[in-house]
Amino acid sequence: MTTTSELFSRTAARLSVIFALLIGSTVLAGVSIIYWQLSAGLEERIKLRVIENRDALSAIDSNDGFAEVTEVVKREAASRRAMGTILLLVDGAGTPVAGNVSGIPAFRDWRILKETELERVSGRSNPEDSYYALWTPLSQGTLLVGDSDKELRVVQSTLLGGLLWELAALVILATASGVLIARRAQMQIDAISGALTAVANGRLGQRVARRYSGDDLDRVAEQINGTLDHLQRLIERVDQSSTDIAHDLKRPIGRLRQKLDIALRTATDASAFRREIGASLEELDVIVETFEALLRIAQIEAGARRERFHAVDLGSLVTEVADIYRPVVEDAGDVLAVDVSGYDGPLASGDSELLIQLVVNLIENAIRHCPTGTMIRVALEGGQEGPRIVVADNGPGIPASERENVFHRLYRLEKSRSTPGSGLGLSLVAAIADLHGAKVTLADNRPGLVVEIDFPGPSMARSG
16 A cells, blocks of 8 residues: 555656646736735825825815915814824924824825824824825925825735635645545556566466546556557467477477487498488478478567568469469369459558468468369458458368367377378468458368458558
8 A cells, every 4th residue: 555655756646746836836926916916006096095185185275375274184184084094284394283193204205104103193093004105395384195005904914815725725625636646546557567567477367457547547558458468479379389399399300310210220221321311301301391480470470570561462462372373283183263353452561472471371271181173262352341362172171169279380180190281381371360460260161161361451451
């Protein structure tokens, strides 16, 4: 079980944390912009009120004189409306004549005055207040007007409080989401790691459990399972081949040793010795041929020939093989019929040398296992998806129970092995078909055997 400390050392958790930090930074930046814009707007609003009050009092001074503005300032300073306002009117000598504060030296432009710095003459005060203030000259003195920043502080406090709650909620949600997402991702990663470890320890049947969520890790699990399936098939084939080789080559190697031993012990002259050596060489050729066939099957199954694929005209290929093998079939006393008129589709993608080998093996298989006078038919037809090569005969056929076994390497229906052959012909056919994405089907020809090779269509061949 992965602990929380271990979890946050994993990539998935780190990405979740980074994502949460990015979201938090974005929210913080957005709220900060709103905070500063709103603060600037409220500050301008406070200054505008100060300017309006100043202009109103300046107008009274201009119209009714300094004495009248003095009376107005006295009344305003004593009224309840002045609770959020500071007023101070001084004469030309700098002596206070009206207002609710005093002792404020003159200054230029705007200044923020704190309540704790003021000398109150009248009115209630709040130690937390500050005032945006401005001195303005009048006809016989100078006027100070200021307005409280309470509205600005309330809005700023509300925004900051909301921001802190929002950030706290975001941190909690991001952390919870990160843990959840990281745990789900880590569980799948651990499942992949566990499956690969099990396979590495020899449990080839182990697979990654899929969640069928369609996400990236699920697709990776599907690809890993496909790779493991292919790996298991290859290893099983290697194991089977090793067993088959040990079993099937033991007899010819034993015969070869016996012949050489006889030649060494009994040959009385050079002629007899050459006969025994010639028979030994024939036996050795069979062994070499078997090994070469096995090596070729292994290369094909590993996909080593896929880079040699090109556009192949199967009609011309089948016709060419039939023309070459017709004399061989006739020498065996059989009859060969060819028909390529059933397919006029596009060219197939493949290795022409291997495809020729496929057709040749099927014809030779029919010649080898059928009696004299057999009719062998080779045809190219249009299948459901793409082209189909058919090789049929009216010989003894293959029992339904044996049709899967004949594709195994070195497997032969004739258990005594007295007839020529290595049992690799159909194995090579299956390997070539699999390399080209084709399907091999064996069926009853009533009598005889029908072998159908169904190739994929052009679009499927490209996707494969």
